[in-house]
Amino acid sequence: MAMEINASEMKRVQLFEVVGRVDSNNANELGAELDSKVDDGKTNLVLDLSGVEYMSSAGLREMVRVLKRVKRSGGDLRVASPSDRVKEVLELAGLDTIFEVYPTQVEAVGSF
């Protein structure tokens, strides 16, 4: 399975549930999906990674790029329930201190 993104609009937050594999072959799709909502003025984003079995640096790069973008508009991109492996990769890249990471989707959405 490649990657699937389920986007849903909540009151104050745009939620993205990502499922599958995020790598150099499809990371730009993830970026484009996030960008399209930011273009519409939605800058409070939650990325639920609980369904992500694998993410490479290409996925992280898109996340960082979009984070920079929404921060400029006073928004934020927050991460919910990454797997242990994805969490380890975030930590290795020093991104665990740059992204707000929440154990559950509810907490991430409620943090806004």
Next chain:
Amino acid sequence: MSDQSRLAISARLEEVRHACDFVVEAAERAGLDERAVYHCQMAVDETLTNIIEHGYHYQGDDHEIEVICQAQTRQFLITITDDSPAFNPLEHDAPDPAAALDDREPGGWGIYFIRRLMDDVDYARVGNRNHLILAKNLPEPAGLPTPPGDDAFPVRQLDNHAAVITPSRRLDSNTSPRLETVLNGQLGTGNMWLFVDMVGVEYIASSGLKVLVAVWRRARESSGDVVLCGLQPRLIEIFEMVGFDMLFDVHPDLDTALATRPTP
């Protein structure tokens, strides 16, 4: 004992996934755990992506990248070869994970991960091909106690219940348990003064720090000590960050450290 398998893909991003699946299967067969298998998959993904992007500029459809997996006695090896222009990733500076958001480099992370996720990475240009060799240590066979004087941690016996232990390269979750076995083994034979010469240690993870503290406590209980020397500046920084410089006697080099030893 050597189990070897080979895969060739054309240099296109769409093919990287096949190589990942191939490596995952070989790594599982070699006995690596889920975490180590993930590390191998990611290192291969990052390597291939870099080759396709920077080596072939996405024009590599007619070129072949070869991936060879080998399970050796102690390591699982992945060799990746390609005929793009010579490029040694080990010669390039990695981006800084401590950088703030605005200062973060968008590129270079692939190479950073390759180096962090694997236990050894080697590069060679052979003929007109780049060879990158990625190695992941295999788990130690269970039930076999590590003999004292483990190759990775040479021990030199001194007089008066003292010994010098010289770890090298990385003290991480793979190597730290072995260091602990070696140090505890020394305490067990009555060497209460342990001089750990860190001059060859490039990296220490929290698992390595934990081992040093645990052994230090045991040594102190027996009126001995663990004395450290030869720390590289990066390690000194880590030690200061976690307050270990207050705990341990740290000396610039082994000679200075040995001078603190009680005379027989």
